[in-house]
Amino acid sequence: MNILILGSGGREYSIGLAISKENKHDIYFMPGNGATQNLGTNINIKDYKELALWAKNNKIDLTIVGPEAPLVEGVVDIFKENDLTIFGPSAAAARLEGSKVYMKNILKKYNIPTAAFIETSNENEAHSFIDNMKNTPIVVKADGLCAGKGVIIAQSKDEAKQAVSDMLSGESFGDAGNCVVVEEFLDGYELSIFAICDGENYKVLPAAQDHKRIGDGDTGPNTGGMGAYAPTPLVNDDIYKKVEERVIKPTLEGMRKEGAAYEGVLFIGVMVVKGEPIILEYNVRFGDPECEILMPLLETPVSELFYKGATKDLKSLDIKIKDEFSVGVVMASKNYPYSSSEPAEIIVDDIVDEDILNNTHISYAGVEKEDDKLFATGGRVLVCVGFGTTIKQARDRAYALCGQVHFAGKKCRTDIAYQALK
Structure with missing residues (x-):
């Protein structure tokens, strides 16, 4: 196959590295980085319509989208309009990450377990909700994309109110903070669970744990991620089953009802509280660095997994994971x-x-x-x-x-x- 990978980070490199070991594909990256040139060919076509035309002319059999921004901007829709096979959610489905307000309302509408919350653009309404909260810390989230940095865990009500004010004024995250989500803090341990979806069917990958803070012992500011490991022993068959039955299945069914069938990677941020999985957030792509540790664990060819996901054929795939x-x-x-x-x-x-x-x-x-x-x-x-x-x-x-x-x-x-x- 001729395969195009969109993105430039470690996530996209690791996908390309896994596919390169299959020894039967020509790989292209847009834009790639200085090291992806060792795995394939870097191209630089930023306009999605122009890129789709290039993909058609170069007989690209499968396009894999790494980061969230192109998904939210509708690259999948443009490629599908050009009869191209592409792995990732439509712009409508990508709102699960593009808008935290949309995501929380989907969780609420389809009875998917999540923290108690309010979504608002009204500063006084947010402050009033904070005043009535029983416990601290308090979580404040900007609605839009903030490259993984739009979440503040406030240690006091005053700090939470200040975070809300900074977001709504545009001081913190610009337009991404025009609307905010304020929610209760969940005390448990966090998991990253990834489901490969084709709109109806799904395959679950081993649960991972990410390390967000810059310093040892989870100290200092949040980052994009300083390391990860998988599979984690902190998950068991009972938690996997609860996530599938209470989260993945109702989400896929709900998104179909919304007219935005979910295809691609569904990244489920889970907080396990007293053995119960509660959903923190959805992302619409692999985490980074979780992707780097999950790709090598796949015994099933990565290109086959993504191709079947992109062509609504996951049901026919028996996914195999290495025992390591x-x-x-x-x-x-x-x-x-x-x-x-x-x-x-x-x-x-x-x-x-x-x-x-x-x-x-x-x-x-x-x-x-x-x-x-x-x-x-x-x-x-x-x-x-x-x-x-x-x-x-x-x-x-x-x-x-x-x-x-x-x-x-x-x-x-x-x-x-x-x-x-x-």
Whole structure:
């Protein structure tokens, strides 16, 4: 197949890496990054209509959309209008991530368990709701896309009110904060569960845990994600069953009723409270860095899984997952997540240890290539991924690989997967 992958981060690199190992595809990235050139061909066509025409002329058999913005902007609709096979939700279905208000109202309408909330554009209404809340912390969310940063966990009612005011005034997140969601804080542990959907059928991937905060022990500000591992031992068959019956099935049925059948990756942010899964949020694409650790766990060819998802044929697929664990450690630039950093050359030592060589790899994200050298140019630069028969073995291998990677100002957390290894 000829396959086009939209996006430029570690998520898109890891999808391309998995497909490249199938040895039978020509892969294109739009726009890709400095390292995706080693897996396929980078192109630069930002206009979606022009891109669809290019895909048609180049006989692209499958397009896979990585990030949320093109989905919300309707790239899937444009490609389908041109009779192209594309994996991802329509613009109407992508509102599950594009609008937190829409998402929360879908959860409420179809009786999907979620935190008590109010959605409003009225500052006084939000403040009144906060005054009547019994407990703190309080969660305040901007309605629109904020690159994963539009959520404030306020430790006091005054802090929550200030967050609401900053969002509604446009000071915090511009137009994305024109409407806000204020909701109760759920005390439990968080899971990332991913379902590959074709509108009616679905396949569930192993549950992962992401590490959002910049510092060890979950300290400091939130980031796009500093590491992840899967499968997590904090989920069991009972939780999977509850998520399928109470969440995935009613969501797919509800979206069909809304005239926006859901196709693509449904990322379910779950908080488990006393054994009960409560839904924090939906995203309409893979998480990053969860994607980097999930792709290598698939025994089923990634291209086949996505193609059957895009052609409403998941029912015919018997998905197979490797019997091992995967741990990913993000290496970030010096000033991340506070500000941009100076470009820095990346040097990877020659790996002579067979154990590391055969059980790890790097997924590249914020990198550019110049004169055959890779430079760290993004906040999150790359992910060192390790595999093993236990989480500890996978983590040890991932960190051993981290020790082989060098660039000025590099930093990473030293405790990825600590929840599972306590």
